[in-house]
Amino acid sequence: MGTIYELGAPGRRGTSLPPLGRPEEEILSFIPEGLRRKAPPWLPEVSQPELVRHYTRLSRMNYGVDTGFYPLGSCTMKYNPKLHEELARLPGFSGLHPLLPEEDVQGALGVLWELSQYLKGIAGMPGITLQPAAGAHGELTGMLLFKRYFEDRGELEKRRKILLPDSAHGTNPASATMAGFKVVSIPSDDRGMVDLSALKAALGEDVAGIMLTVPNTLGIFEEDILEITQLVHEAGGLCYFDGANLNAYLGRARPGDMGADVFHFNLHKTFSTPHGGGGPGAGPLAVSEPLVPYLPVPQIVRKGDRYALDWDRPKSIGRVHPYLGNFLVIVKALAYILLLGDEGLREVSAGAVLAANYLKERLKKTYKLPYDRLCKHEFVLSGAGLGEGIRTLDIAKRLIDYGFHPPTIYFPLIVKEALMIEPTETEPKEVLDAFCQAMEKIAREAKESPELLREAPHNAPVRRLDEARAVRQPILREPRT
Amino acid sequence: MTEYIPHTPEDIKKMLSAIGLQSLEALFSDIPEEVRRRYRPLGLPRGDEAGVRRHLEGLAERSTGRGLIPFLGGGIYDHFVPAVVDYVVSLPEFYTAYTPYQPEVSQGTLTWMFEYQTMICELTGMEVANSSMYDGATALAEAVLMAHRTVGGRRVLVPRSLNPQVREVLATYAWGAGLELLDVPYSEEGKLALEGIPDELCALVVQQPNFFGVIEDLSGLKERIGKAFLIVYVNPIALAVLEPPGSFGADVVVGEGQVLGNPMGFGGPLLGIFATRGEYLRRMPGRLAGRTVDAEGRPGYVMAFQTREQHIRRERATSNICTNSALCALAATVYLAALGPEGLRQVALASMERAHELADRISSLPGYELAFSGPFFNEFAVRCAHPEEAVARLREAGIAVLSPKLVAKAGLEGAFLVAVTEKRTQEELSRFVEALKGGR
Ligand SMILES: Cc1ncc(COP(=O)(O)O)c(C=O)c1O
Numbered sequence: 013m014g015t016i017y018e019l020g021a022p023g024r025r026g027t028s029l030p031p032l033g034r035p036e037e038e039i040l041s042f043i044p045e046g047l048r049r050k051a052p053p054w055l056p057e058v059s060q061p062e063l064v065r066h067y068t069r070l071s072r073m074n075y076g077v078d079t080g081f082y083p084l085g086s087c088t089m090k091y092n093p094k095l096h097e098e099l100a101r102l103p104g105f106s107g108l109h110p111l112l113p114e115e116d117v118q119g120a121l122g123v124l125w126e127l128s129q130y131l132k133g134i135a136g137m138p139g140i141t142l143q144p145a146a147g148a149h150g151e152l153t154g155m156l157l158f159k160r161y162f163e164d165r166g167e168l169e170k171r172r173k174i175l176l177p178d179s180a181h182g183t184n185p186a187s188a189t190m191a192g193f194k195v196v197s198i199p200s201d202d203r204g205m206v207d208l209s210a211l212k213a214a215l216g217e218d219v220a221g222i223m224l225t226v227p228n229t230l231g232i233f234e235e236d237i238l239e240i241t242q243l244v245h246e247a248g249g250l251c252y253f254d255g256a257n258l259n260a261y262l263g264r265a266r267p268g269d270m271g272a273d274v275f276h277f278n279l280h281k282t283f284s285t286p287h288g289g290g291g292p293g294a295g296p297l298a299v300s301e302p303l304v305p306y307l308p309v310p311q312i313v314r315k316g317d318r319y320a321l322d323w324d325r326p327k328s329i330g331r332v333h334p335y336l337g338n339f340l341v342i343v344k345a346l347a348y349i350l351l352l353g354d355e356g357l358r359e360v361s362a363g364a365v366l367a368a369n370y371l372k373e374r375l376k377k378t379y380k381l382p383y384d385r386l387c388k389h390e391f392v393l394s395g396a397g398l399g400e401g402i403r404t405l406d407i408a409k410r411l412i413d414y415g416f417h418p419p420t421i422y423f424p425l426i427v428k429e430a431l432m433i434e435p436t437e438t439e440p441k442e443v444l445d446a447f448c449q450a451m452e453k454i455a456r457e458a459k460e461s462p463e464l465l466r467e468a469p470h471n472a473p474v475r476r477l478d479e480a481r482a483v484r485q486p487i488l489r490e491p492r493t
Numbered sequence: 494m495t496e497y498i499p500h501t502p503e504d505i506k507k508m509l510s511a512i513g514l515q516s517l518e519a520l521f522s523d524i525p526e527e528v529r530r531r532y533r534p535l536g537l538p539r540g541d542e543a544g545v546r547r548h549l550e551g552l553a554e555r556s557t558g559r560g561l562i563p564f565l566g567g568g569i570y571d572h573f574v575p576a577v578v579d580y581v582v583s584l585p586e587f588y589t590a591y592t593p594y595q596p597e598v599s600q601g602t603l604t605w606m607f608e609y610q611t612m613i614c615e616l617t618g619m620e621v622a623n624s625s626m627y628d629g630a631t632a633l634a635e636a637v638l639m640a641h642r643t644v645g646g647r648r649v650l651v652p653r654s655l656n657p658q659v660r661e662v663l664a665t666y667a668w669g670a671g672l673e674l675l676d677v678p679y680s681e682e683g684k685l686a687l688e689g690i691p692d693e694l695c696a697l698v699v700q701q702p703n704f705f706g707v708i709e710d711l712s713g714l715k716e717r718i719g720k721a722f723l724i725v726y727v728n729p730i731a732l733a734v735l736e737p738p739g740s741f742g743a744d745v746v747v748g749e750g751q752v753l754g755n756p757m758g759f760g761g762p763l764l765g766i767f768a769t770r771g772e773y774l775r776r777m778p779g780r781l782a783g784r785t786v787d788a789e790g791r792p793g794y795v796m797a798f799q800t801r802e803q804h805i806r807r808e809r810a811t812s813n814i815c816t817n818s819a820l821c822a823l824a825a826t827v828y829l830a831a832l833g834p835e836g837l838r839q840v841a842l843a844s845m846e847r848a849h850e851l852a853d854r855i856s857s858l859p860g861y862e863l864a865f866s867g868p869f870f871n872e873f874a875v876r877c878a879h880p881e882e883a884v885a886r887l888r889e890a891g892i893a894v895l896s897p898k899l900v901a902k903a904g905l906e907g908a909f910l911v912a913v914t915e916k917r918t919q920e921e922l923s924r925f926v927e928a929l930k931g932g933r
Contacts (some may be wrong), residue, residue: 015527015604015607016830017611022883026575026577026832029573029836029840030915032842032846033850034846037843039849042845042868044868046710046712048600048735049732049734049735052739053612053834053837054615054834055615055837056608056830056833057834057835058833063827064577068588071586072601073601074590074600076586076588078589078829086593090497091497093497095546101548104553104556105553105758106758108559108570108758108759109563109759111565111567111760111895111896111899112556112558113558116557116558116561116893119552119554120556122555123549124554133533133535134535136531143661148813148814148816149627149631149814182802182803182807185913186803186807189808190670190813191811192669192670211494225553254695256827261521264521264529267532280816284497287592288818289587289590289602289819289820290593290602290817291816291818292761292762292817294761329668330662330665331661332631333627334630334661334662334749335759335761335762335763337760337761338760338763339758339759339761340762347545347549351495351545352495353540354536356498357535359494359498361521365521366500366505369514370508370511373511373512373513378751385530388523398894408701412597412882417595418595420917434818437500441500441504441508471565471597472597472598473598474596474787475791476788477793477794479796481781482785482797486783487783488622488782488783488784489614489622490608
């Protein structure tokens with residue numbers, strides 16, 4: 013796979029620029045001599061057609077939601093509406109500078125305000141910030157809110173622990189640690205839910221709170237959710253809800269009604285904004301009444317038909333974003349909600365849960381389903397025991413040969429050889445059926461011709477890649493020639 | 494039915510029957526009934542594509558700032574973006590993919606990540622660069638956390654001439670980690686005026702060019718702080734003409750990459766640049782693409798050193814970051830590839846040339862002077878007796894600059910800040926000068 017550095021020739025360029033008005037040396041003389049760049053950076057020199065062909069070629073070696081079924085569990089790889097791409101490119105949005113005075117950005121503040129109202133309604137919670145740039149950033153912000161809350165109450169010294177189910181996503185413990193908390197793992201019981209007796213035993217005056225994912229990362233709704241949040245509150249703690257899985261109950265239930273104190277949305281999951289090859293996303297945070305005073309500044313307020321920024325919030329944790337959040341992502345989420353309306357929001361969760369249960373019922377005949385119960389928007393199979401020496405990794409790679417993006421694998425950690433499947437609501441039944449057929453065929457192959465799996469993929473731009481070598485002999489940039 | 498959801502009543506019936514349920518409602522029986530009962534709809538009717546478009550277009554048009562000529566910077570700049578950038582970031586296989594967990598179907602993403610890392614190393618003069626952070630501000634905050642983890646010490650020297658927005662984010666993170674930020678003043682020239690070095694220092698932060706546009710002299714700084722990290726927050730465009738921080742012993746270089754082919758976008762999404770020295774590879778946050786080979790020995794790319802990351806290392810990870818700013822980094826990659834070394838240099842030179850011309854013309858007007866005498870790149874602070882009035886006059890002429898209120902956040906009173914990019918024309922420069930003149 014050649015990089016762009018292997019193309020082009022000295023002197024070629026991919027765009028043109030207005031000429032300078034005076035000799036270069038004269039302009040350079042504005043920079044003190046010792047601070048002027050001595051050697052130019054090594055950058056590609058390519059003509060525009062070369063550049064376009066290179067990136068078009070690269071794009072074809074990629075798999076996106078627009079390519080086909082992308083059941084990557086926990087990531088909600090739903091269809092990204094094309095209208096949104098146009099809207100985010102409107103000059104009144106994309107060309108707007110964030111430091112213009114309030115009176116010149118009323119429309120943009122309106123977007124933020126409108127989305128804020130809808131998200132508060134969806135969460136059933138009274139406070140919100142749109143600043144966090146992604147889910148994990150929301151988690152960190154939430155942990156800082158916990159911290160400020162306890163600091164304000166003079167309890168921070170003793171409340172140092174955050175409880176986490178053992179099924180939690182890796183960002184949860186990492187975020188809690190960044191805010192200075194110590195994480196304590198709570199085991200799951202044989203239902204795949206929080207073990208209540210273990211929770212009770214862990215709760216105490218040293219606990220700041222719990223981070224829960226609802227439904228959890230097995231795709232299972234915590235049936236005891238009200239009891240869990242009540243227990244935590246009774247012990248003086250707070251409840252963080254990781255909202256990565258909101259697609260499971262959108263328009264039907266609200267975290268605020270389940271006892272959540274902080275809830276993060278992933279606009280790039282539930283609200284259809286594209287994942288961009290890894291980002292950007294947005295992770296707005298809704299909070300319960302007691303945490304409202306601590307929210308990041310500024311807050312967006314409406315006065316009559318004008319919007320304004322409220323900085324007068326003495327208890328705020330401060331800013332977590334240099335401006336007001338990932339605005340162009342927020343535009344897309346607002347368009348999505350406006351198109352769906354209440355009815356559409358319910359169709360999303362119905363479609364997502366329907367598709368997941370449909371796949372689960374069919375695939376459990378061929379694959380191990382460690383927690384066999386009603387699931388929400390996703391479920392977790394085990395790839396263990398399929399055939400001699402066959403691992404989940406092999407199943408995933410073989411799916412590529414059949415034209416599917418593999419599910420999330422080896423997460424959550426509590427399922428051996430996990431295959432985490434999230435179909436989303438945007439896949440037609442025919443595609444779900446075709447995916448099942450491929451999975452069933454792979455199960456047969458695992459017994460009859462296991463090398464087909466072990467050596468997969470066979471039909472991809474590259475064969476299986478040696479990940480260990482990339483660490484043993486790291487090459488993390490194009491070596492200078 | 495919503496156009497994004499394909500299930501017909503017939504499909505639903507078949508799927509429910511395969512599951513063994515009677516109704517869609519039954520799919521939600523595991524959610525406590527009282528929770529479901531408490532649900533309150535938004536009161537929002539179903540929309541349609543044309544109506545949603547109209548509503549959002551209305552909001553876009555309502556921002557009067559969209560018509561102003563942005564001589565406004567303060568961390569976000571209005572540079573020209575070649576058409577190929579948007580073309581490439583609109584390729585569906587790029588923008589509808591996620592993190593390249595499965596490298597065999599993600600060679601496109603991994604290859605450009607590798608290209609991007611190379612370009613950032615080249616610009617900054619550093620040995621390793623990650624494939625993006627959320628924005629420059631959080632990249633800086635993470636660099637400070639990394640410094641703390643690496644060298645110990647809980648004090649951080651932070652210039653008053655650091656972008657105030659960025660500083661506010663850093664302050665939030667620092668409080669979370671129990672670190673103390675200490676101010677470093679600036680001189681009459683507007684340059685960092687480093688005095689004593691406190692004990693327990695984990696990092697010195699320097700912005701290049703600083704918030705006021707002034708070019709800092711980085712030489713000798715690393716020597717003065719010893720093992721504490723020298724963290725340089727850069728404008729990557731300026732690095733086309735400024736000696737890179739790597740040459741001055743920087744430990745981490747971070748910066749805001751919006752300027753590299755991304756729209757101003759009302760401040761988000763942005764692109765956090767993060768580069769460091771090879772010895773800190775295992776301590777750095779964020780995703781890395783690495784070159785390897787496939788089963789047939791052909792070159793290919795994978796995510797490397799994932800054991801640093803949260804999905805493997807959990808509470809001992811180098812950061813909590815997962816979703817990042819990938820597509821903005823792709824824009825930066827295409828931007829840099831389209832410009833090449835000459836083009837990037839031309840952008841930097843043209844911005845600097847126009848900024849200096851405007852600065853000369855403004856400071857020759859009676860009553861106006863530059864706040865600082867130090868060398869500057871493409872941004873400068875203007876002092877006058879009634880800056881709010883001057884800004885209002887500019888606004889009337891259709892020009893936006895950074896308000897005295899926001900400039901005062903960095904401790905400079907009675908001044909506004911002017912940024913000039915290669916996009917600003919002679920006509921716009923003249924309009925600026927005329928507007929200031931008109932006021933007297
Ligand atoms: C359950 C869960 N929590 C948190 C996150 C982190 O969200 P983000 O990637 O937006 O930071 C993810 C994302 O992948 C997730 O699946």
